Structures are given as structure tokens and as C-alpha cells.
Amino acid sequence: MRTRYLSRLAGGFMLLLLAVGLAGCGGSDSSSSDYSYAYLQFYNASPNGATVYMREVDGDSFGSAQFGDATALVSSDDGDIDLEFVRIDADDQEVVLDTMTVNLSTGYKTLIVLSGDFSNPEFTEYKLERETLDEHFRLFFNNLRVDGISYDVYMAEDGDPFEAANFLGTVGYLEQVEMTYWDPDEDSDDFDTDEYTLYLTLPGQNEVVFESQTLDFSYETEYLMMIRDVSGAIVDGLSVDAVLNSTYVTNITDVDASSQYRIYNSTNLADDITVTFGGNTSEEDKTFTLSASELSDFTSIDYGDYRISVSSPQAGISGLTNKLITLNQGQSKAIMIYNNNGTLGAATFEESGLPQSYDKTVNFINLISDFDNIDFYLVRSDETIDTAPYYTLNLEFGENETLMLPEDYYEVIAVYEDDNDEQVLLDRTALTGFTEDANYMVTVEPADTATGYEIVILK
Missing domain, CATH: 2.60.40.3380 (Immunoglobulin-like)
Structure with a gap:
């Protein structure tokens, strides 16, 4: 099967005149009106999982997605494609999570979504027909909360309060629902590109459990709004991701979170x-x-x-x-x-707001004012600082950097370079397990030690 990657368009989540802009690849270009390819994308919503790679069995790799992220959109000929989903363990070995055969159709986007507990992951296939839109957009909602609770979805114009919002529909667990615009015009039944506020409630209730900022739906495309759990340092609550046709995923947080x-x-x-x-x-x-x-x-x-x-x-x-x-x-x-x-x-x-079950997010910070070029190395039992793949260099006083590490045991070493470009050891730890489901912090700071400094590992 012949595949090629679509180019990623520039976009972001920008606050402008109190409106948040949701950006992505649009479908309004007349040269793309026929959508002569089939389209494939992967999105990761497992709140206790790892980075997952999607690839064709015995074929091309289609990229990876960590929690709350998506791969690039791939265009392909239609027909069946055999996919496998893989993570990398602490020994740099591949672990196949699942395989599936997907039928790709010309003019349709197929989205594979990973959700649920990562120990028993669910890979769900969703399909939607792409359309050429003119000053309109289509709106889809997916509910990926692990607890399986359903939500009523409301939308209000231009930041209006909930009392003025319009009911769009109810989204159950693992459902994908295309919402219907309440005020269609003669040209289209789809939503007008404009600014809106989203609200979620429990089914049949009037108490708002999620309210977005004012969102600028300015692109003439399909917006896939993913209701998902939060993860990482803050463990309670829900969030919404806007997935479009690029690797950029816009995260929307409850204004009252x-x-x-x-x-x-x-x-x-x-x-x-x-x-x-x-x-x-x-x-x-x-x-x-x-x-x-x-x-x-x-x-x-x-x-x-x-x-x-x-x-x-x-x-x-x-x-x-x-x-x-x-x-x-x-x-x-x-x-x-x-x-x-x-x-x-x-x-x-x-x-970090990423899961810490498999990959560990570690913040390193230099709290020694004597040096402004401290290097940290994460060294496993069969490595030295010359061969260790995980390190961060040249941290100034008060500066921090973040590394993603596979769950494993590491010796943490802090050094600085003197005026002769020689490395000087400040401190080193014993082999320490970065194995807990926690956000780790590593400091180097003054102490009553032989060198006058010590590394501290916090979680």
C-alpha cells in the first residue's frame, strides 16, 4: 500500500482578545476538494500509559503519540492495512500492545484511539467522511473517560453563559457523535466559523462540570473534541483535546479547574x-x-x-x-x-501532566550559585557518562530542564567544567530506582559533604 505524509500546517493555541484560537489543517482549499486519498491518524488517551508507536506490520512507521497527543495525518490509497501498536520498555525492547486490520476508504479519515487502563488498553477505530467546507466547520465529540460516565454537551455563542447555551447532544463512553448546529443557514447545515464556549454537564443535569474559555473555531475543517482524564501531577478532573489534521493537539482546560x-x-x-x-x-x-x-x-x-x-x-x-x-x-x-x-x-x-507509570518525567534544577554550567547524567549499570543517552547540560543557577526517562535504575552524576574545560565531580548517587508512579525532581545544592554539594532526588 502506497502512503505519504501530509505536511503539518502551522497552528497553535493563542489567546487573542480573550479568544482562544484552535488551529489545524483546514479542508477549505479548493485543490483538496475531492479528497482523493484515504487518511489515517492515531491519538493516545490512556491516562496511565506510555508513548505508543503506530506502524504498518512489516512496513512503514507512522509516528508516535504520548498521552494527549496525536500522530501526523497520513494519506494513503484505500484498502486494508495491517497495523500494530508498540511501546519501548526499559531494556529498549519493543512490546507489541495490539494489532488490527483497518479498511481505509478514499475521502474518509480513520482515527485510531487508545483509551482505558494501559494494562488492558482499548484501541478503537473511528471513521468520518471529509468534506470541503466554506466558512463552516464540523464538530465531533468523543468520550474517553476511564470511568465511563456520559456527558451532555452544550455550546454558547461568543462567550455567552450556560443559561444561553444550546444543547448539542449526549456522548457515552467510546462514542463519537457529530453535533448538529442549532442555527443553520441556507448555504450549510454545519457550524459557522466563529467564537464559542463549550459546556459539559452530567446527563439531564444543569450543573456545569466543565466550561471552556472562549474558543475561536476559525478553520474550515472537522474538529474532533476528545473528553479525557487528566494525569501526572494533578490526578483529578477532566480535560478536552481538540484533534485536527496535524500532530498539534490543543488542550482545553476547565476555566474553574x-x-x-x-x-x-x-x-x-x-x-x-x-x-x-x-x-x-x-x-x-x-x-x-x-x-x-x-x-x-x-x-x-x-x-x-x-x-x-x-x-x-x-x-x-x-x-x-x-x-x-x-x-x-x-x-x-x-x-x-x-x-x-x-x-x-x-x-x-x-x-508534568503526563502519566508516570512507564516513562518518568524528571525535572533537573541547579540550586548552586557558584556554578552556571552544571551537567547532569543519568547512568545505568552498564554505562558511563560518555555512553549514557540521558543527560542535560549547562544548567545555570536557578535553571531547570526536563527529561523523559524509561523506568529503570540510574546513578545520577552532577559535574561542571572548570576554566580548563576539565570535568569536576560535584556529587553522584548510588543506583536509584526511578520506578514509582510519581513526578521526580533532581536538585544539586550546597551541603555539608566532602565536595560541599549534594544531589537530592525528590518525588
């Missing part, structure tokens, strides 16, 4: 530090007392703009006052308190 944070005291001060988090009128200020190397639990909080202040009773230590911390809907952040030559400061980064 809560956020969370946790705080780590990387200082080696003898006295506890006091951290005050607040400054938002909708939330009471919260105070933490943290000893050296102590990590707080996650604290759930409404999204918004906050400030933190940090103080220490120890003589000669200057505090931090009113550092701005912004937490968006559905966002989790780590706040790392450090001591920079007698002055307290804070570095922050967002924690």
Missing part, C-alpha cells in the same frame, strides 16, 4: 524557614515552616496570581518578599527555596 503547588527548602540552614503563600483575595494566606531539605505536600488552590515571602530567624540571612507566583487552571508548580550567599530566593517550574 483548581491548581496546586508544593514547596521545597533546599537550604542547609540550621533554623527552619517560614514561607507565606497568598496575596490573592479569593484565598487565605497559608504559612509553611520547613526545615532544611524538607518538601511540603501538594496544596490545592484556586487558579490565580499569588505571592510568596520567605524568612529565616538565622542571623545574616536576608528574606524574600512578594515574589509573584502564577498558577493557571489545572497547573501544578514546584517552588524551590534556595540560599544565594545569604539571600533567600525561589525558583519555580511547572510539573
